[in-house]
Amino acid sequence: MGKFIIEGGHELKGEIVPQGAKNEALQVICAVLLTHEPVIIKNIPNILDVVRLIDVLKSMGVEVTKISEHEYKFQAKEIHFDFIKSQTFTNLSSAIRASIMIIGPLLGRFGKAYAAAPGGDKIGRRPLTTHFEGFYKLGATLKHLEKENVYELSAPKLTGDYMLLNEASVTGTANVVMASVLAKGTTTIFNAACEPYLLQLCCMLNRMGAKITGIGSNLLTIEGVETLHGCEHTILPDMIEIGSFIGMAALNRSSITIKNCACKHLGIIPYTFSKMGIPVQQVNDDLLVPKLEHYEIERQLDGSILTISDAPWPGFTPDLISIALVTAVQAKGSVLIHQKMFESRLFFVDHLQNMGAQIILCDPHRATVIGLNHKKQLRATQMSSPDIRAGVALLIAALSAEGKSVIQNVEQIDRGYQNIVERLSALGARVERACEY
DSSP states (O other), X not given: OEEEEEEOXXXXXXXXXXXXXXXXXXXXXXXXXXXXXXXXXXXXXXXXXXXXXXXXXXXXXOEEEXXXXXXXXXXXXXXXXXXXXXXXXXXXXXXXXXXXXXXXHHHHXXXXXXXXXXXXXXXXXXXXXXXXXXXXXXXXXXXXXXXTTEEEEEOSSOBOOEEEOSSOOHHHHHHHHHHHTTSBSEEEEESOOOOHHHHHHHHHHHHTTOEEESTTSSEEEEEOOSOOOOEEEEOOXXXXXXXXXXXXXXXXXXXXXXXXXXXXXXXXXXXXXXXXXXXOEEETTEEEEOOOSOOBOOBOTTSOBEEEEXXXXXXXXXXXXXXXXXXXXXXXXXXXXXXXXXXXXXXXXXXXXXXXXXXXXXXXXXXXXXXXXXXXXXXXXXXXXXXXXXXXXXXXXXXXXXXXXXXXXXXXXXXXXXXXXXXXXXXTOEEEEEEOO
């Protein structure tokens, strides 16, 4: 296990380039299973979750060639279904939640699929109902092999249908879309997730020969085709990293330029930080976060305190709720943070409280932050990273704290942020990685 040792209180300055989007990468990498032809994907982030997913595909028989640090060629000529049913594969795939998205393309192309119960962050219940109800509507049958903890799906030939998803699940929508592109007839998906990740996935599938309309909206229409072919695809910059860097700059009273942000795909993110008093400036496709000695949270028009809550796109992404919360710690004013989707995602705030932050955890979904306005510096402490986003929030807090902090279980951070120590050190941060024995 690894840990970070952070010496806080150092101003950050310079430029940083966001990595490729983690959530998009996990979807489009699964999509290579839909064709026997080569698929080249560029701007793949070098993070633990992506590495694990690529290892899962390799074990299934997918030929993977690393062209450069962030560019890979995938070719799924043959799939080893006997191995997919093995305990070895179950152990491998259960380490990453994204492995559930291999079901859609396997079911669409081969008429059968197996997947282990997925792992991932411990941030609350994340049911798979949307995935499986979508597959049922397409004509698939499901068996849960409880002893092996494996899901087995089969369908002689998927047939398109109309479906209203029970929730706008990103991975659920992606999985059903990937199954639908090779189904017979037309599939209509209402209440589809419409995050930029889904837009990118659908555009990639269309380049492979799929016929998807309504891309970018919550109503997708998919006309099934017989086969798909190879293509090239470039992943967007990670908007969660971009939001993390905005919060990091503000909390540390630093000026940072975030390069090549694909700003048109950031949605409400810059606006939300502006409501917290952080005027992010767009210069071409870059974002400049100015050095702010103080930033003040706006009040509502009726004088009540600001509420920041997560919502399906184009609302504020739940992956940035932890970042918004930690950014508010040194703001002037108060804010109610409302995490609607996951009941355990705010349980890291006790670490921030130990550092001197004024936070009231109202219930599992809501926390009120009373900003310190930099009148008091956070104090260093020792803590553990419970999930990817909370881990980075704690890292951001430690960078601003007085003294040396230690963050344990940093493999959680590695799951979503590539080379974070080296990249932050280039901005002037004092962070080092150490091993725990």
